[in-house]
Amino acid sequence: MIRRLHIMSYELDPLPYEYDALEPHISEQVLTWHHDTHHQGYVNGWNAAEETLADNREAGEFGSSAGALRNVTHNGSGHILHDLFWQNMSPEGGDEPEGALAERIAEDFGSYEAWKGEFEAAAGAAGGWALLVYDSFSNQLRNVVVDKHDQGALWGSHPILALDVWEHSYYHDYGPARGDFVSAFFEVVDWEEPSARYDQAVELFE
C-alpha cells in the first residue's frame, strides 16, 4: 500500500505594508496587481504542481511529473523571490546598508557604489530579477542576473536582496523606462531584512 505523504501547501502572506505605502515610487495599482494577482498565481501554481507530483507518485504514473517538477522550480522560485522583494522595501526605506552587510559589500565589491553600479547593470539586463546573493561555495557576495524566476541561479547561493524587473513590476508606472523604476526601488529599499538574511547565511555556511 502506498502511503499518501503530507503535501506542503503554500499560502500568500499579506504585504507587510499598505498597498499605497510605496507611492509615489510604486503605485497602489501596481502593488495590488503584483501581489494579489501575479504573486498569488505563483503560490497557486506551486500548490498545483505539488498535487500533481503526489497524485503521480500514488498512481505510479509519471507522465506529467517532469512538467510538474519544472513548475515547482518556476512557481516556487517566484513565490520565494516575491516574498523577499516585498520585505526588501518599506515606506521608511531609501538608506544604504549598515553594519556587517555594509562591510562585506565594501570588501567583496570594493565599495557600495561599485556594488550598486553592478546591481543596476544586472537589473537593466535581467529577464526576471536582479539579486544580491551570498555564494556559499566561493564564500562571497555576488550579484546575479536571473531570467524568469530560476534561470541563472548559482547553486549554493542564498538570496539577500531581490529586485523584480518583470514588466508587471513597473510598466504601468514607468513604461519602458526601467532605469527610472530601478532608481525608484532605491528610494524605498529597506536593508533591515537583507542584513538579517546575510547574518543568517554567514552563520549557516561560513
Ligand SMILES: [Fe+2]
Ligand atoms: Fe513579480
